[in-house]
Amino acid sequence: MTDIDDLYRDVILDHFRNPRNHGRVTDPQISVEGVNPFCGDQIQLTAKVQEGRILDICVEGKGCSISQSSASMMTEALKGRTLARSQELVGQFKRMMLGNASGEDLPEELEDLAALEGVKKYPVRVKCALLAWNTVLEGISEFEKNGTSVVKQHTEE
Amino acid sequence: MPQNGLKKEPLDVQKIRKDFPILSRKVHGQPLVYLDNAATTQKPLPLICALTTYYQLNNANVHRGVHTLSEEATAQMEEARGKVAKFIGAEDPATVIFTRNTTESINLVAFSWARKNLKEGDEILLTEMEHHSNLVPWQLAAKAVGAKLRFIPVTGHEGLLDLSQVSKLLTDKTKLVAITHMSNALGTINPVKELAKAAHAAGALILVDGAQSVPHLPVRVKDLDCDFLAFSAHKMLGPTGVGVLWARREILEAMDPFLGGGDMISQVWKDHATWNELPYKFEAGTPNITGAIAFGVAIDYLEEIGMEKIRAHEMELAGYALTALKDNFPRMVLYGPADVALRGGVVSFNLPGVHPHDVGTIVDQDGVAIRVGHHCCQVLMKKFDIAGTARASFYIYNEPREVDALIRSLQKVERLFKAPASLPVP
Structure with a gap:
């Protein structure tokens, strides 16, 4: 497999073409706009939260295949999870992208996300993969602080 | 705009290329095709x-x-x-x-x-x-x-x-x-x-x-x-x-x-x-x-080369690139004047359904250096309602065969983003 095929795996291109949980949830408790000013990637993340659990989560936005497929896969991974577990999963994904953890270290819930490990070879693109995850993390922590609905903006730095 | 340079003898690109040591290096195992001259140009030995x-x-x-x-x-x-x-x-x-x-x-x-x-x-x-x-x-x-x-x-x-x-x-x-x-x-x-x-x-x-x-x-x-x-x-x-x-x-x-x-x-x-x-x-x-x-x-x-000759050389390259891009990618959106007399050696484009950053990453793997993004012109990008474009820009040492290399690499982009069935299973 060439480096490029490794980066643009079928599962990534599939999520890019057919994003899952696309759109917005109605009456969201969490609503965060995530932007990456470097490349103009932008997502609007909305989530319905009840009793500490993400009942529904949607993303819409525009950007490169890496940012949009990563967001789509994230919604699949977090839907139905508790906020605490979601935060753990975000942490595990980030450890793969930024640290020494490999795709094989990912828990079952994040299995498909191992496809994004190839992005690590392209340092400028890692931010694209992280955008949705940092956006949801910001939404969750703000929600936990306030306990009520949050509307926020997250800028990837 | 002086255009009489077109009639004069062309640049000796092969001779010029010898003065630029960086042009013989490889990127990802491929000969460097440097098409990011609007960002900065390479430097000659003198x-x-x-x-x-x-x-x-x-x-x-x-x-x-x-x-x-x-x-x-x-x-x-x-x-x-x-x-x-x-x-x-x-x-x-x-x-x-x-x-x-x-x-x-x-x-x-x-x-x-x-x-x-x-x-x-x-x-x-x-x-x-x-x-x-x-x-x-x-x-x-x-x-x-x-x-x-x-x-x-x-x-x-x-x-x-x-x-x-x-x-x-x-x-x-x-x-x-x-x-x-x-x-x-x-x-x-x-x-x-x-x-x-x-x-x-x-x-x-x-x-x-x-x-x-x-x-x-x-x-x-x-x-x-x-x-x-x-x-x-x-x-x-x-x-x-x-x-x-x-x-x-x-x-x-x-x-x-x-x-x-x-x-x-x-x-x-x-x-x-x-x-x-x-x-x-x-x-x-x-x-x-x-x-x-x-x-x-x-x-x-x-x-020593002469600015009129340089202008003529770049007009020719821009014309060659515009035609080749249109012929090979009928769905491509091209930005800027169609008439090369009204434009410099800068060719900005987008492939529908492909983000310019994906284009940039893929062609870089083939040693082709282009600029992707908003080019520090966010007002213009907002007007066009796009995140950015991919841009190839030429200078005295560029040749038509480098445009061909870009085209081959862009064909790879199209294959990758259009025909998932043909991709190897990861």
């Missing part, structure tokens, strides 16, 4: 040698020492200034001010001229295709004095200025027209000579952002009849960290200094100082001496 020779044999500070090395350094730097003046058709080398880059040159005018000469209600006329460096300094200056910014619209993907709006936009409130000579995002060459005439008739001055034009076209300040011209050395074979502001002498004389410090003063007392003569009034502190001297060598190199 320039690289000039940099090392200076540090080996001549290094000293300028305008201060009475010792031999200092006098030599001063003479070399002033010789370079003379070359720059001659290159842009300026009679008086003292009107050539060395800065760090185009951005600093424009900021110098925004601080030292605009803040003094503009008042509340005055207007600065820009265009929708300006680089942030010819927009943000005016936003800051306008905010400081209460002036307004107005914009000549861009017509559409064709990327031409809607000149029918100029008579309406250019009024007695307009004090400055600041306009790019050649768009870094579209390649459009703007009719600055006509705009200079219109600006002067309205009582306004005109600043020309020449960052993309001075390296690629014959540019003469007298011919354009502009008041300010800003450009950078690194986009024309020169080193980074050297820019130029040229302005008419009487304007520079009336301006206050930009930065204070050594070299820009005549006499200093505890509470005040008087200013040095031009151009030193605007060159505070030790300048980029080596850079300026090496820039002179880059200019020699360009003059």
Whole structure:
């Protein structure tokens, strides 16, 4: 497999073409706009939260295949999870992208996300993969602080 | 625009390429295809040698020492200034001010001229295709004095200025027209000579952002009849960290200094100082001496080839690239004028359904260096409602076969993004 095929795996291109949980949830408790000013990637993340659990989560936005497929896969991974577990999963994904953890270290819930490990070879693109995850993390922590609905903006730095 | 260069014999690209050691390196195991010249150009051996020779044999500070090395350094730097003046058709080398880059040159005018000469209600006329460096300094200056910014619209993907709006936009409130000579995002060459005439008739001055034009076209300040011209050395074979502001002498004389410090003063007392003569009034502190001297060598190199020949070479490459892209990618969106006489060697495009950053990453794997993104022209990108474009830009050492390499690589992009069934299973 060439480096490029490794980066643009079928599962990534599939999520890019057919994003899952696309759109917005109605009456969201969490609503965060995530932007990456470097490349103009932008997502609007909305989530319905009840009793500490993400009942529904949607993303819409525009950007490169890496940012949009990563967001789509994230919604699949977090839907139905508790906020605490979601935060753990975000942490595990980030450890793969930024640290020494490999795709094989990912828990079952994040299995498909191992496809994004190839992005690590392209340092400028890692931010694209992280955008949705940092956006949801910001939404969750703000929600936990306030306990009520949050509307926020997250800028990837 | 001189076009008679087309008839002359073409550039000896193979001979030129031998002067650029970087062109023989490989990227990801592939020969480098460098098509990002609008960002910065590569450097020829004579320039690289000039940099090392200076540090080996001549290094000293300028305008201060009475010792031999200092006098030599001063003479070399002033010789370079003379070359720059001659290159842009300026009679008086003292009107050539060395800065760090185009951005600093424009900021110098925004601080030292605009803040003094503009008042509340005055207007600065820009265009929708300006680089942030010819927009943000005016936003800051306008905010400081209460002036307004107005914009000549861009017509559409064709990327031409809607000149029918100029008579309406250019009024007695307009004090400055600041306009790019050649768009870094579209390649459009703007009719600055006509705009200079219109600006002067309205009582306004005109600043020309020449960052993309001075390296690629014959540019003469007298011919354009502009008041300010800003450009950078690194986009024309020169080193980074050297820019130029040229302005008419009487304007520079009336301006206050930009930065204070050594070299820009005549006499200093505890509470005040008087200013040095031009151009030193605007060159505070030790300048980029080596850079300026090496820039002179880059200019020699360009003059030896001839700017009209360079323009003709790039027109040919742009025409070849536009045709090849249209033929191979019928769905591709191309930005900028279709007529190569109206554009420089810059070709901006998008493949539907593919983000420019994905394009950039994939072609880089084939050793092809292009720029992707908003090209510091977010106003234009917002107008087109796009995140950015992919941009190939040419210079003296580029050849049609490099356009072919780009096309082959873009075909890979299309295959990857269009036909998932053909992809190997990960």
